[in-house]
Amino acid sequence: MADETSRYMKSGKDSCSEDYRYDYIKQAAPSFYDSFKDLNGYQKEAVVNEDRILLLNAGVGSGKTTVLVHKVLYLYNIKKVNLSEMLVLTFTNKAAEEIKQRVISSDGGNISLDDLKYFGTFHSVAKALLSTVLPVESLGYSKDFSILDENGERELLERIIAERGLNIKYKNNIEKRLDEFRQGKRLYGAMKHEDELEELIQIYQDEKIKRNVMDFDDLIDCCSELDRYGYFKPSWIIIDEFQDTDSSQLEMVDGLMGDGTSVFAVGDPNQTIYSWRGSRQDIFKVFKERYDAVEKTLPVNYRSTSTILKAAKAFLDDPTKLESKRGKGAAIIIKKHFNSFNEALYLSNKIKKLHLEDGIPYNEIGILYRKQKHSKVFEDVFKHESIPYEVSLKKDFKDIPPLYWFVRLIKASVNIKDYESAVYALSDKKYGIGITPKQAFECIRCGDTSLKLVKKILGFNSWLSDIDDVEGLDKKIYDYFDIDSYLCPTSIDFDEDRDFILKFIKGLVEYIKTNKIRPADGIKAAMTSAMLYGRQVIEQIVNPKADSVKLMTLHASKGLEFKYVFISGANLGVMPLGGKFDDDEEKRLFFVGITRAKDYLEISYHSNPDDFGALPNPSPYIGMIPDDLIVSDDIKSRARKLSELRREIKDKIEVKKEVVCKQKVSHPKYGEGYVIDEDDDTITVQFEGYGEKSFAKVFCPLKPVD
């Protein structure tokens, strides 16, 4: 570690001896300087940088958020930039929340949450601008527009197609088709001629305006379109995780930029793992060229041991931009398990030992895998072994049926033109009133109030407009709809369902209280907010944080760190998924996984994988880690180069094809078959009618025939 530090000092970037350069900060804002002085040279430079458009290439674990927070505080304290003239844009609510909390807590009580008006996700900031400073009326909307979620979008599209009898091909992939249409692709799949997609899109846009609803894309698009006229030009636009920016978000930034606007964009191109969702890999290059931006680098990683960081560097095109500050630490362990169940047993023992003998808190242990379903076996075993765990799942109110039903009911009630939500609420098989979607649509459209729930939906706004008192409003709303009567009291889930809905309404009322709006307008605004904060809403309702082992996909692990990281199931066919060797994104995903580890990294693969598509070989990525960094069960099965491995697999497949059936065997369940492959631990047999099956020799139930 000593030599690393001295090399770093010699580079002249560290400022211990040059602190006088920042004396003006010490003078002007002593308390800010107190935390500023602890930043490294690169970080300090990024914070005080004067370039109008700065692109900060923040390496993994280099203190990206710290720099971003200090930049905000520097602008506020030293440059006297008003907080309401700063746009801080993130991709997730979680990231926005973290930044806001850190800004507030780092500034010793001067800044409150209300000051951070335009700190949030691209979508929530767009929403805030659209419902305040931007004239949405010129697009045909009114300020109290509501938000159409994916289900609502699909339902509306289906209704238009059915009502107009439009000829639309590949209806099941309609979202994908709309997406491609925006990029100029009119044909899809085997199509030779255009269908009526353009008409559908036109009608869909008109229909959204008529109903005063925007989908998630509209928020971004309307914001950039309107702001090109110059209604709101912030002094600063600060963008987090810039590598995840997609084209329309870039346009939104472009629309908001005025002559006096500076931009500070922070991101790591090596952590681009969402390009399949629209972010473009060349965004740094595009941005630099378009705005003549200055690019700086944050290269110092404080998180991982130098061993782990060296391994990570093997996955980068330019490893020189990453410097380690920590000691060597433990070797990386490569482990071969028979299958995922065996690994889960092994891990539960290992984790118990770590926790009980070494005193490692459970939440310093992360288990990472490629697919959501890989969590199942760990959940089962950990439950049985009483190891506390938490699976990070994509969950919002859509995933809780009674809650989503209620959300749609309220959406329909606050916006009676939201027919799809009314239809959903009324015709839901479990919580609805037992009518078909068609009947429901007729009732709502004709204002047929003979049905109780229809009457309640249509009368909600006028009922609410007579109420001024927020106190006890949650109970009043619950009783107004008589929610109990729709929740089937005999159901075992009754209490839980009721609780979810009550908590959700409480959240809505809380929103009205803090924003001091009249209930009639407040519910609308609160619902819009809830749609933009889906996951956060659920987190407040559902799970309390506990000391538990964290299970998650590699994707979900981005931005997190653990002392102990176990990457599970690094098999050929899984990492990279489907053997896509040329897909750099899979490589970056593996890089993200490795770099989550602070002290200890273990990577496993399965000799008898139970996952469909997984081959019994280790992932080629394991072979890319330099040998001197790892301790492995079986070095010899590792291939050193991708090309070598590719040839090896090809050879193996060819050998398999030509295989002469050596040994006839019998199995209690599958009957008779022939051995087609065999290695140290496993044996593969071809059965008539069952196909290929592999068995561990240890548990082998096979008996030779002849």
Added chain:
DNA sequence: CAACACATATTTTTT
């Protein structure tokens, strides 16, 4: 109408 040709999804997930 059967048979084939061709394209695409499968995995990852936020608002």
Added chain:
DNA sequence: ATATGTGTTG
């Protein structure tokens, strides 16, 4: 590798 949805050919 497999399934699905198109479109074309015989």
